[in-house]
Amino acid sequence: MITEAQRLALAPYCDGCGRPAAVVAHAHCGGATDTPRYCARCGRKLAVQILPTGYTARCVRCP
Amino acid sequence: MILDIAREQVLERGVGLDEAQTLEVLRLGDDHVDAALELAHEVRMRWCGPEVEVEGIVSIKTGGCPEDCHFCSQSGRFETPVRAVRLDIPSLVEAARQTAATGATEFCIVAAVRGPDERLMAQVREGVAAITAAVEINVACSLGILTREQGVELAELGVHRYNHNLETARSHFGHVVTTHTWEERWETLQLVRELGMEVCCGGIIGMGETLAQRAELAAQFAALDPDEVPLNFLDPRPGTPFADLEPVPAQDALRTIAAFRLALPRTILRFAGGRELTLGDLGARQGMVGGINAVIVGNYLTTLGRDPQEDLDLLASLSMPVKELSKTL
Numbered sequence: 065m066i067t068e069a070q071r072l073a074l075a076p077y078c079d080g081c082g083r084p085a086a087v088v089a090h091a092h093c094g095g096a097t098d099t100p101r102y103c104a105r106c107g108r109k110l111a112v113q114i115l116p117t118g119y120t121a122r123c124v125r126c127p
Numbered sequence: 128m129i130l131d132i133a134r135e136q137v138l139e140r141g142v143g144l145d146e147a148q149t150l151e152v153l154r155l156g157d158d159h160v161d162a163a164l165e166l167a168h169e170v171r172m173r174w175c176g177p178e179v180e181v182e183g184i185v186s187i188k189t190g191g192c193p194e195d196c197h198f199c200s201q202s203g204r205f206e207t208p209v210r211a212v213r214l215d216i217p218s219l220v221e222a223a224r225q226t227a228a229t230g231a232t233e234f235c236i237v238a239a240v241r242g243p244d245e246r247l248m249a250q251v252r253e254g255v256a257a258i259t260a261a262v263e264i265n266v267a268c269s270l271g272i273l274t275r276e277q278g279v280e281l282a283e284l285g286v287h288r289y290n291h292n293l294e295t296a297r298s299h300f301g302h303v304v305t306t307h308t309w310e311e312r313w314e315t316l317q318l319v320r321e322l323g324m325e326v327c328c329g330g331i332i333g334m335g336e337t338l339a340q341r342a343e344l345a346a347q348f349a350a351l352d353p354d355e356v357p358l359n360f361l362d363p364r365p366g367t368p369f370a371d372l373e374p375v376p377a378q379d380a381l382r383t384i385a386a387f388r389l390a391l392p393r394t395i396l397r398f399a400g401g402r403e404l405t406l407g408d409l410g411a412r413q414g415m416v417g418g419i420n421a422v423i424v425g426n427y428l429t430t431l432g433r434d435p436q437e438d439l440d441l442l443a444s445l446s447m448p449v450k451e452l453s454k455t456l
Binding site for chain 2: 080081082095096097098099101102109110111112113114115116117118119
């Protein structure tokens, strides 16, 4: 079980809106039909390719 | 009562409701929605049959679009979360394979563009050939406004159907798109028909149009007489000018489905984007027994859809067979 501090260290950004995960509310970021759109590690927009039965989401900077 | 008129005119004679009659259906009270759906289902069964056409779609070029369609998160003019990407050919073929595995007979290649440039045409050329060689499925395209030369090439490639949505009523179009005109879309649709491809032309409900404008759109579809009408419900996307519009209430969506079926008795009327948000599981079932006879299975271009198996299970539970490939050729 990781702590909230550890989680924020690993994923400091919201993958729904790209803003810092710790400083704003994210309850409305990303609905049931949304994929992640921002890199949780660096906050950049992800390259998302949606396929009929799945999707890929890749950050152009983070490994 | 409009439903009595529709029973005689549409169900018995196969003549779709005109604009004024469609508006009457759209104005029916909630207590009449079930009756409208029942009649729409009878019309669909009588003039289209019980089969359901299943389709998958994929974006071959996502985002970075120069147009300003106010509903679309792929416009490069708005600050949306969508990053521009292109799909490689092996992944495109795999997407077609996944789609065929669901029992789908249609696979639509979509690009976020005003119209195709040579780079996109080359990608489509290669992609259609690769899919045709590897997967048994009809290939459709949705690449925006076409020149005659591009249309001729797509037809020669074997593209079975071409999608180009009118999106909304002509009288409302300027509130939705300013970078091209409704008439430009209409011209491409006429070209598609002239070149022998099937015409797929849909719209999005819930973009601030009035009920009269919904009826107008239905009448404009009827005048076009497309092979297929995909019916979308607005899923307001962050960053777009329509981000703050409210989703269409479920009863309005169901009333719209019934009205469009009564205006278009013989058309393939497809459940497309936004139904998960607007209708949920119960509404999806009501729509399938309310005039709909085709579905997009799986995911959409920038959002996720239902698990394809859920839709296939729903069709099985309704004793609605999936249309076979041999019957679409």
